[in-house]
Amino acid sequence: MSEANTSEMAAVSIRHLSKSFDDVEVLRDVELEVKTGEVVTIIGSSGSGKSTLLRCINWLEKPDRGSIHIAGQRIGIHEDGRPMPVRELAKVRAKTGMVFQGFNLWPHLNVLHNVTEAPIHVQGASKREAEERAMALLEKVGMVDKRDSYPNTLSGGQKQRVAIARALAMQPEVMLFDEPTSALDPELVGEVLAVIKDLSAEGYTMVMVTHEMAFARAVSDQVVFLEKGLIIERADPETFFTTPKTDRVRKFLENHDTPSPA
Amino acid sequence: MNASAWHMLLEGAWTTLWISAVSIAIGVMAGLVIALIRLARIPIVDQLLVLYISVARATPLVTLALFIFLSAPDLGLDLNRSVAGILALSLNTTAFNAEIWRSAFRNFSREQSEAAMATGMTPWITFRRIMLPQMVITSLPGLVNEMSFLIKGSPAIAVIGIVDLTRVTNRISAVTYEPLPPILVAGALYMAIIGCLVWLQRLAERRANRLAT
Numbered sequence: 178m179s180e181a182n183t184s185e186m187a188a189v190s191i192r193h194l195s196k197s198f199d200d201v202e203v204l205r206d207v208e209l210e211v212k213t214g215e216v217v218t219i220i221g222s223s224g225s226g227k228s229t230l231l232r233c234i235n236w237l238e239k240p241d242r243g244s245i246h247i248a249g250q251r252i253g254i255h256e257d258g259r260p261m262p263v264r265e266l267a268k269v270r271a272k273t274g275m276v277f278q279g280f281n282l283w284p285h286l287n288v289l290h291n292v293t294e295a296p297i298h299v300q301g302a303s304k305r306e307a308e309e310r311a312m313a314l315l316e317k318v319g320m321v322d323k324r325d326s327y328p329n330t331l332s333g334g335q336k337q338r339v340a341i342a343r344a345l346a347m348q349p350e351v352m353l354f355d356e357p358t359s360a361l362d363p364e365l366v367g368e369v370l371a372v373i374k375d376l377s378a379e380g381y382t383m384v385m386v387t388h389e390m391a392f393a394r395a396v397s398d399q400v401v402f403l404e405k406g407l408i409i410e411r412a413d414p415e416t417f418f419t420t421p422k423t424d425r426v427r428k429f430l431e432n433h434d435t436p437s438p439a
Numbered sequence: 440m441n442a443s444a445w446h447m448l449l450e451g452a453w454t455t456l457w458i459s460a461v462s463i464a465i466g467v468m469a470g471l472v473i474a475l476i477r478l479a480r481i482p483i484v485d486q487l488l489v490l491y492i493s494v495a496r497a498t499p500l501v502t503l504a505l506f507i508f509l510s511a512p513d514l515g516l517d518l519n520r521s522v523a524g525i526l527a528l529s530l531n532t533t534a535f536n537a538e539i540w541r542s543a544f545r546n547f548s549r550e551q552s553e554a555a556m557a558t559g560m561t562p563w564i565t566f567r568r569i570m571l572p573q574m575v576i577t578s579l580p581g582l583v584n585e586m587s588f589l590i591k592g593s594p595a596i597a598v599i600g601i602v603d604l605t606r607v608t609n610r611i612s613a614v615t616y617e618p619l620p621p622i623l624v625a626g627a628l629y630m631a632i633i634g635c636l637v638w639l640q641r642l643a644e645r646r647a648n649r650l651a652t
Contacts, residue, residue: 237553263561271559281554284650285573295558298568327649340554347558 186249188213188351188382189234194243196229196406203229204240205406211351211399213248216383218393218414221403222429227386230403231355234384235273236266247272248350271299274344278356280336282328288315288339289324292346300347307346314342318372334365338372345376352376354385390433394418402426440620444611448621451607452628458521458601459590459632462528466589467582469529470536474544477537488537495534500595503527508599524596532589539581543574573650579643587633604628 189211196204203226211217219227232238234245236253245252252269253261261269282291292311296302302310315321318338328336337357344352354373358366370392377383377396387393393400393414400417402410402425410417410426421427440448473488495503504527511518518526547570555565594605602610608625612618 235557237557267556267559267561270557273557275554275557277550277554277557279550281548281550283551283554283569283573285569285576285646294568295555295560298564299559329649343554343558 186213187211187246188215188248189384190246191230191234192244194230194233194240194245196226196233196238196240196242203406204233207243207403207406207408209401209408211382211384213350213382214380215398216377216381216385216396217399217401218397219384219386219401219403220388220390220393220429225403226406227403228355231275231353231384231386234351234353235270235275237275267299271295271347272350273353274347274349274351275353276337276340276344276355276357278359280328280333280340280360282336282340282343284328287325287327288320288331291328291339292343295343296346311342311346314345315339317345317375318342319368332365333361334368337361337369341369341372341376351382351384354383354387356386356388358387358389388433390418390430402429440611440615440617440624444615444621445624447607447611448604448624448628451602451604451625452632454602455590455593455604456632458524458528458596458603459586459593462525462532463586463589465525465529466532466536466585469533470538471540473533473537474540477541478544492534492537495530498531500527500531500592501598503531504596504599520596520599520601523599524601527596528589528593531592532585535585535588536582539578539585540574543578544570546577547574576643576647576650579647580640583636583640583643587636590629590632590636 187210189209191207191209194204194207194209195202207226207230209217209230219230221227229238233240234247234252236245239253244254247269250269250272251261253266255261283294286294289308289311292314293302293304293307296307296310297304312321312324315324318341320335320338320342323331323335323339328339331339341352341357357373358369361369366389370389373383373385374392374396385393385397394417395414397414400412400414401408402417402423404425410421410423412422417426418430421430473492477485477488504524507527507530508518508520508523511523551569551573552565555569556562560568594603597603597606604625608618608621611621615621
């Protein structure tokens with residue numbers, strides 16, 4: 178992900194994205210561009226469409242209209258409107274890594290195998306190669322000594338760190354975080370945020386839905402505020418948190434712990 | 440009981456064992472395939488499968504075995520007794536197994552399969568690597584139950600002339616005029632077979648604890 182020409186090409190490019198569930202419009206003509214190496218945080222109250230937007234990026238949710246490109250490649254539908262066959266869709270999806278609110282580790286596999294499963298069976302990596310890569314990632318998230326443990330013996334924070342390693346193992350162009358700390362006990366939030374912060378320092382491209390305002394302010398390059406499926410404000414974190422343009426955002430920030438300057 | 444009686448009993452046990460084992464193997468696989476096909480909800484195909492499942496579940500094994508064995512010649516099929524017996528047992532157990540697998544599919548965590556898809560797994564790899572290993576463990580109690588029902592119901596195939604573990608006791612007592620010893624031995628052998636299955640089930644239960652997160 179460090180080639181020079183990728184800096185011009187967006188890691189994620191979302192155009193005119195719309196999506197409804199039954200009669201409710203959850204996304205309305207959303208436009209978003211995430212440059213390589215950039216950290217974009219999506220903020221908004223619950224039901225604003227944040228998670229849906231994130232889940233559209235890797236096509237776990239199928240948008241009704243609009244287009245999404247991952248590192249220049251269209252996901253879900255071909256440019257001529259043909260739906261993408263499942264194998265091809267899976268290939269584009271592999272360019273993204275996702276971390277879920279509920280961790281979603283595979284309970285029948287131990288920590289190491291949770292991380293090696295996709296590299297071996299999707300990328301065709303050899304067992305040795307996959308395990309070497311996995312160990313390096315488990316090192317990064319501080320879970321090496323738990324490599325033989327099964328998910329049900331781990332704390333929430335440990336599970337989430339393994340889930341991050343699992344997503345990284347596919348060497349994605351962009352990491353998608355869907356409220357990665359919302360299901361954690363307060364004392365476990367820090368260890369997960371620390372890992373994500375390290376990743377941002379290493380230059381990973383990330384799109385994150387979160388309620389951790391101080392964290393969003395510290396790591397983001399761009400903050401996007403979603404309200405009823407519309408992006409009503411977007412700015413760099415300083416501007417966003419200190420001088421919001423709309424009353425809606427001002428009100429939202431008042432109701433959350435407004436972070437002190439980083 | 441003399442040596443020849445013992446020999447006959449063991450032969451009967453073997454017949455019960457291999458015919459049941461083949462039927463179980465067919466039934467477990469075919470049940471899974473039917474459950475998979477039903478996931479796709481193909482019109483007409485789905486209705487036909489539902490029809491098959493309700494008919495097979497409602498038909499007594501003896502009736503099914505007789506029907507298959509007696510109707511085969513009319514259909515131009517030359518079935519020997521064992522094949523007809525296996526067909527009857529398989530048709531019966533497949534229907535029950537299809538329902539067991541189907542509920543395993545229905546109860547499988549959507550979040551886990553989403554996590555699999557998100558890493559770039561195709562639906563097929565997701566099924567094979569993530570869903571199936573867990574579905575086997577969670578379905579095993581139900582499947583083993585069905586296996587032991589099948590074994591206990593297998594004397595029904597005696598109706599088409601197969602000399603299984605139950606039928607053989609009749610033959611022995613017809614000679615010895617002592618029906619009790621062979622029946623007792625047969626009972627013990629059934630218990631041994633079912634015992635093995637229950638042991639298998641325990642093994643699976645130990646693994647299942649891991650899945651309960």
